[in-house]
Amino acid sequence: xxxxxxxxxxxxxxxxxxxxxxxVRRVFGPVAExxxxxxxxxxxxxxxxxxxxxxxxxxxxxxxxxxRRWPSLVSIVGADGDGAIAALLKALPPAASLxxxxxxxxxxxxxxxxxxxxxxxxxxxxxxxxxxxxxERAATLAQISAAYTADEDGFRRFVKTVPGSLG
Numbered sequence: 078x079x080x081x082x083x084x085x086x087x088x089x090x091x092x093x094x095x096x097x098x099x100x101v102r103r104v105f106g107p108v109a110e111x112x113x114x115x116x117x118x119x120x121x122x123x124x125x126x127x128x129x130x131x132x133x134x135x136x137x138x139x140x141x142x143x144x145r146r147w148p149s150l151v152s153i154v155g156a157d158g159d160g161a162i163a164a165l166l167k168a169l170p171p172a173a174s175l176x177x178x179x180x181x182x183x184x185x186x187x188x189x190x191x192x193x194x195x196x197x198x199x200x201x202x203x204x205x206x207x208x209x210x211x212x213e214r215a216a217t218l219a220q221i222s223a224a225y226t227a228d229e230d231g232f233r234r235f236v237k238t239v240p241g242s243l244g
Contacts, residue, residue, distance in 0.1 A: 133151075
């Protein structure tokens with residue numbers, strides 16, 4: 078799916094104070110699962126398209142240079158790429174402009190909000206979102222380990238003071 082002219086005109090290349098700030102992230106899919114046949118004749122394979130989270134914050138207020146932790150809206154859509162952006166634009170007020178940010182977003186938190194707030198999720202949504210959250214948490218811990226490690230010499234001196242297998 079590609080965006081139509083009206084949708085493209087609402088997307089901004091740079092941030093503007095009156096713009097909504099949003100982001101889209103593919104979280105899983107496509108996914109196939111075996112389900113019971115409604116007719117009782119056995120099992121069928123159900124296919125589900127790729128799914129994306131979309132998130133948006135209302136225009137930032139003067140003196141608010143950073144995105145708030147809690148977005149104005151967050152949802153999941155059975156699309157990715159332009160299809161997910163189109164769904165995000167549809168969820169905004171009709172004349173709202175949107176700047177898509179590449180800034181760090183806590184996507185695990187966004188997925189958890191969806192799992193707790195979306196009323197029509199199917200079991201496969203929960204399963205795949207839980208996998209996504211676990212992968213995001215692991216990536217976060219890896220980033221913390223890589224970026225916020227104490228100096229090595231100090232750590233080695235500390236380890237020598239610890240009884241047991243570390244020392």
